[in-house]
Each structure stands twice: as structure tokens, then as C-alpha cells.
Amino acid sequence: MNRIVLVRYGEIILKGMNRPVFESLLVKNIKKALKDECPMSIHWAQATIYIEPEDDSCVESIVEKLKRVFGIVSIVVAYPAAKDIDELEQTLADNFSAELSAASTFKVIAKRSDKTFHMTSPQICEEIGGRLLERFPNLSVDVHSPEVNVYVEIRETGYVHLDRISGAGGMPSGSNGKAMLLLSGGIDSPVAGYMIGKRGVQLEAIHFFSYPYTSDRAKDKVLKLGKIIAGYTGSLKVHIVPFTDIQLQIRDKCPEEHLTLVMRRFMMQISQRIAEKRGCSALITGESIGQVASQTMGALAVTDDAVTMPVFRPLIGMDKEEIVEISRKIDTYETSILPYEDCCTVFTPRHPSTKPKLAKVLLSQNQLDIERLIDEAVEGTEIVEV
Amino acid sequence: MEVYLDNSATTRPYEEAAKAVYDTMLSCYANPSSLHRMGKTAEDLLEDCRKVIASTVYGTPDEIYFTSGGTESDNLALIGYCMANRRKGNRIITQRTEHAAVLETFAYLEQNGFEVVYVDITPLGTPDMAMLASSINEQTLLLSFMYVNNENGAIFPIADIAALAKAAKCALHVDAVQAYGKLPINVRTLGADLLSISSHKIHGPNGVGALWVKKGTRLSSIVFGGKQEKGMRSGTENLAGIAGFAKAAEIKFANLDSDAQKMSELKERLISNLRGKIENVVVNSPEDSVCSVANISFPGVKSEVLLHVLESNGIYVSTGSACNSKKNKFSYVLSEMKLRADVIDSAIRFSLSAFNTQDEIDYVCKVLEREIPLLRKIMR
Numbered sequence: 001m002n003r004i005v006l007v008r009y010g011e012i013i014l015k016g017m018n019r020p021v022f023e024s025l026l027v028k029n030i031k032k033a034l035k036d037e038c039p040m041s042i043h044w045a046q047a048t049i050y051i052e053p054e055d056d057s058c059v060e061s062i063v064e065k066l067k068r069v070f071g072i073v074s075i076v077v078a079y080p081a082a083k084d085i086d087e088l089e090q091t092l093a094d095n096f097s098a099e100l101s102a103a104s105t106f107k108v109i110a111k112r113s114d115k116t117f118h119m120t121s122p123q124i125c126e127e128i129g130g131r132l133l134e135r136f137p138n139l140s141v142d143v144h145s146p147e148v149n150v151y152v153e154i155r156e157t158g159y160v161h162l163d164r165i166s167g168a169g170g171m172p173s174g175s176n177g178k179a180m181l182l183l184s185g186g187i188d189s190p191v192a193g194y195m196i197g198k199r200g201v202q203l204e205a206i207h208f209f210s211y212p213y214t215s216d217r218a219k220d221k222v223l224k225l226g227k228i229i230a231g232y233t234g235s236l237k238v239h240i241v242p243f244t245d246i247q248l249q250i251r252d253k254c255p256e257e258h259l260t261l262v263m264r265r266f267m268m269q270i271s272q273r274i275a276e277k278r279g280c281s282a283l284i285t286g287e288s289i290g291q292v293a294s295q296t297m298g299a300l301a302v303t304d305d306a307v308t309m310p311v312f313r314p315l316i317g318m319d320k321e322e323i324v325e326i327s328r329k330i331d332t333y334e335t336s337i338l339p340y341e342d343c344c345t346v347f348t349p350r351h352p353s354t355k356p357k358l359a360k361v362l363l364s365q366n367q368l369d370i371e372r373l374i375d376e377a378v379e380g381t382e383i384v385e386v
Numbered sequence: 387m388e389v390y391l392d393n394s395a396t397t398r399p400y401e402e403a404a405k406a407v408y409d410t411m412l413s414c415y416a417n418p419s420s421l422h423r424m425g426k427t428a429e430d431l432l433e434d435c436r437k438v439i440a441s442t443v444y445g446t447p448d449e450i451y452f453t454s455g456g457t458e459s460d461n462l463a464l465i466g467y468c469m470a471n472r473r474k475g476n477r478i479i480t481q482r483t484e485h486a487a488v489l490e491t492f493a494y495l496e497q498n499g500f501e502v503v504y505v506d507i508t509p510l511g512t513p514d515m516a517m518l519a520s521s522i523n524e525q526t527l528l529l530s531f532m533y534v535n536n537e538n539g540a541i542f543p544i545a546d547i548a549a550l551a552k553a554a555k556c557a558l559h560v561d562a563v564q565a566y567g568k569l570p571i572n573v574r575t576l577g578a579d580l581l582s583i584s585s586h587k588i589h590g591p592n593g594v595g596a597l598w599v600k601k602g603t604r605l606s607s608i609v610f611g612g613k614q615e616k617g618m619r620s621g622t623e624n625l626a627g628i629a630g631f632a633k634a635a636e637i638k639f640a641n642l643d644s645d646a647q648k649m650s651e652l653k654e655r656l657i658s659n660l661r662g663k664i665e666n667v668v669v670n671s672p673e674d675s676v677c678s679v680a681n682i683s684f685p686g687v688k689s690e691v692l693l694h695v696l697e698s699n700g701i702y703v704s705t706g707s708a709c710n711s712k713k714n715k716f717s718y719v720l721s722e723m724k725l726r727a728d729v730i731d732s733a734i735r736f737s738l739s740a741f742n743t744q745d746e747i748d749y750v751c752k753v754l755e756r757e758i759p760l761l762r763k764i765m766r
Contacts, residue, residue: 211698212691212695212697212698213691215694346764
């Protein structure tokens, strides 16, 4: 008989009347995440989603994918056994002897949904607990804070399992609207996307491409990052905006200390335009106060002024080390640090203004034909689905 | 127009070489070690190829060991020689602008107890011979020097180095990957004991190369298994690749002088045109460098940006060497030559083959003449 995967979700239980909506969204997301796996049946009951793969060998890869689905609090892989105390005990010993030999305290938790089974839950606990104590002399019972919880479930068949694997947490993707992520290819922006995505916000991403100052390899890298993010949020559309022309014009006409700020304003304006077109209601950036000259409070105020949409900056109060830690955890770090040069350094002023005056930056930007440049960039945008 | 000027990274295969690979895969696919007739046919083809490759360096067929390419040849030569001859001495000497296949192997040998000396190079890109002479002592086991540098095309004075090796009775390994097919190489007079060559730099397939080992040289294997290549390189032979290599070598060495002549003229044309039409052009390749490499800087223009501008015009070049450009931003070869930072920052390697034409070179000059002033203005 095959193993079964049980998925538990947390926060959405609190959603009252809307709960079924969230539940079916989560199931839909799970189905999508597992679409390339072997055939399986998926159903849910009593705040648990049951996944029963037809082929036992795909359980491990199913678990790996489930770890990236937002809205899941914990995952359990349960071993089936006949509804018979000897069988249940044997299945536990066969599959969990390593864990049970290594622990010193344990507790048995029994659940009996098949009320025709001849023992009650407390009786099952007592019987299985006693047998495990005999088999594993290292163990003693601790009902308050055991090292290992042993679960025995009696349903249409019997199941045994140990503790749960932590899920990604958060809310099911798509349950909280849609936002546009400014994705640069560095360490910060994928983390920012992950954090907002985790709250159930569906994402699209936008990348500014300055060929030949940034290369095809740099674009590939951004698409790779997009693919990793899509592993959490479902599919992801990446909008690649041709940006060289705007950068050249800024370089040509604006004072050097405002180069980056005017560029950031253009990026925000173009993002907002595309976000509106795509039905997004917010922008997301990976900015953190003071990390670089364009992220001082004054600079952020100048950038913010360029758009009317809310701008989410989930990393705003985080240190670089904290951001790196998350990027390692979500697997974007190794891709983010690939060295393909972003020759945008060509357009970086030697002495950027860190306490910019909005009025002066506006004067700089107004020397350009802003509307036409934005229109052309939006017009030339290429959409890649990763 | 598409202009491929990255031939030091790899070359476009001759059609005949590609066909030899294809034909061998389909019609001579047996294992050369098999006892049956088909195996014998494959073995015969392998030995014919060995004769061809041996003749290109004036060696004998029993001195040729096929490998997976230049990197493996360098590894086998260095590790194989040092391990087999440890008793003779502990010091091994090379120089700082060798290919990573040599430098990384030296680092490995250093970790394994060998004393490693790196000789400096002069601003001309060739080794400091006085420093080399004074570095050789009685404990010296092996010298390893490239014949031609892959980034700047500098040709090393191998005969002089060989004379020092001979006087000190130590062995000499020559990484001839970039020289092979451009300069005539005669192992009988060169004075080397080991020589690495590769197929894909002479219009043969990737993934195949050879190590020439002078008769009587003791060498340990670094790959263990079925004892192919007289136990030096276990693993079923890459017969299709070897056949393609031999076919490419036949064509290349039948045209060695005329091809070199052609490349020299193209290189001269490129350099003099650029110097005549663009301000502030710095040629980093020495005067007497190999016919195929022109390393040129356009100070003020970041080389990576220029590479992509050229690419958008159908012209393919490298910054630094292709093997290196993935990890380091700047060329260690040019740094070792002590060039100015803005020269290193803007260096482009144009590397030619006999497939290139005058029209292509003129086109490249025209594109550069148009783009360099624009880029300099942007990157002021």
C-alpha cells in the first residue's frame, strides 16, 4: 500500500465565511504545483488535504514541491497499515526505528475516524505506547513535551506517522490580489517578491534591460530568478522593458548627481503603467533604508513621488545579512550572485546626491520628453512567462 | 554579416572534420578493444589517426596519447610526471600567465607537497628568463611553459627554456594548445619532454586532444580503468572525435604556412586600420606575437559593453580568455603584464582563423570606427 501525504494549513482556518474560498484556492495551487508528478487523488476534509499518489516513489518529490506552496503550515508523510494493532506496531518499527532509537521521550497520539474499530483512541495510545516502550528500552513517555510524537490514525485504513515537516506558511497565492515586482537580478528583489508573495499576493515581475550595457546572460539570470519565485507563487510573467534609450538620454541631458534618481523615477513610472495594464494594484521593490545612495530616505521620497500606486518595500528595515539569509533559504542566493556584469555602472554617478531636493530632480527629469520615452518603453516591452 | 573572431576560444570545425565524426559514429562504432573484426577495424582507424597526429609534431605514433583535450593533457603531463618521478626532485616551475589548466594543477601539486615557483613575465608578455635561470636548482623536477599565450598571443622562447631544462636535467612540459596549427612544431628539435595539443583550436571537434610524451619518459596515469592508451588514459576511446581531430589536422597541416600567412595579413590589416582611424588604440599583443591573436584596448570603453555592441553587429570576440571571463572581471594575463588599469579594463581579444576574410576585417574596422567614439562619449 502506498504512503499518503497529509497537508495542514493554518491561518486560513480563521477566515470565517470565506474559508471555503481559501481552501479551494489552496487545493488549486497544490494541484498546479504537482501537475508534473505521477497521478494522484487530492481531497480535503477537516482542515487537512489528503494527497494519495498512485506511485509511491514520487512521495519525496511531492513533499519538496509542497514545501514551496504558500498557505501550507505542515506536511506529513504517513505509512498505511492494516487496521490491526500488530500491523500498526510493526509498521512503526519498520519505518521509524532510527528516529525512535535516537529519542529518549515520546508520546502516542491516536485519531479514530472509523468508529467501528474495536478500540477507542485512548486505548490505542495505551496499547501502542506500551509496545513501543518494550521494543525501544531507551524511550520513556512524556505527554507534555516529547521529543517524538507518534501518530496513529484509524480511517478507511490505518496510518502511522511521526512529526510534521514545516511548510512555507503564509496565505494561498492569489488570495490577496496582484502586484508588480521590480526584479533587478540582485539579492534583494527576489526576497522582496517572496515576502509579499507569501502573503497570498499573486506576482508579475518587471525587468529593465539595457543591452548592450547589460547582457543576454544577465537577462537569463533574471528569468532564472523568476522561475525560482514562480516555484512559490505559481507561474510568473516577466516583463522585459527596453531601457537603453532612456539611460542614454538621461546620461546626455541630466546633471550627473541626479542620474540614478531620474532613472529610478522612470523605472517606477513605467512599472506603474504596466502594472495598471496588468491589473496589479501595488508595486514591490527590494529597497532597504540607506543600503545605497538611491535608498536614503530622501531618495526614496523622490522615487515615491513618481507614482500614485502603493509601493511595498518589505525589506525596508532589514540588514543585508538578514536579506542574504532569506535568499539562501529560498534558493535564490546562488543565482543572484552569478557575476554577469550589470554594466549599469556606466550610468552610475561618481558622487550621487544623497539628500536630493525633489524640485531639482524634477527639473532634471523635465528636460526629457518623459511621456514619449515611457510610451516607447512600454510599447517595446516583451513578456516572458517562466 | 556574421564575423567570428573568437578562434582562440574555439574554432568552427572543417566540414570534412564534422563529416569524419559523423561517418565514424555510424560506420565504425565498435569498441577498438573488442576482439572481433569490427573491433579490429576500429582499432586500425585509431592507429591511423595516431600516425596522423604524430606526424604533425614530428613525433612517433607510440608517443601520442589521446585525451579529452588540452586541459586533460596538461593535467596528465603535470600530475603524471610529478607522481612518477617524485624521487628526482621536489621543485616545479611555471610562470604566471599560463592557462588555468596548468595553474590550477600546480596549485593541486603544491597542496600535495611540491614546492612551486612562479616566474614573473616582462611587459612583453614573455617570461623573465633571468628569474627562471635563478629559480632552477638541483631539486628542480619539472618546468612547464606555454608555447603561445592565449590572451595576448605572446610566443615564448621555448628553445631557450629547453636549454635551461637540459642543463639542469629537469623535464620540460610545453602547453602548445594555442601554438598548434599556427607555428611549426618539431618535438625532435624543440627540447621538450611533454607537449599538450587540442583538436578544437584547429577546426576539429571539441572534447579531444593529445599529449605527446617523449619515448622513455616515466609517467603515472591519473585515470584508472580498462588500461586503454597503454594504461595512460583508461576509458573507451572517443574514436569519432579522434577521427575528426585527425581529419582536421590533415587539412590544417597541409595549409599550415599559407594559413599563417593569411592570418598575419589579416591581423596586420586590423591593427593598422584601427590605429589609422580611431584615436587612442593600444595594442597589447607584442610585435612578434602569434598570427592569430590581436589583443587591443580602446581606453575609456568597458570591454564587456564593447563586446555586446560588437555582438549586436554580428561580430563575436572575447574579453580576456573565454575560459576565464566567467569568474574574473579582469584579465590576470594583462595584469601580470603590468598594463594600465584603463587598458586592462577595455581590452578585447580578436582571434583569427584562416576562415576569416579581408571583407570581414574591413567590416569590423568600420563598426569600431563608428561605435568607439559614441561609446567614449557615453562613458566619458
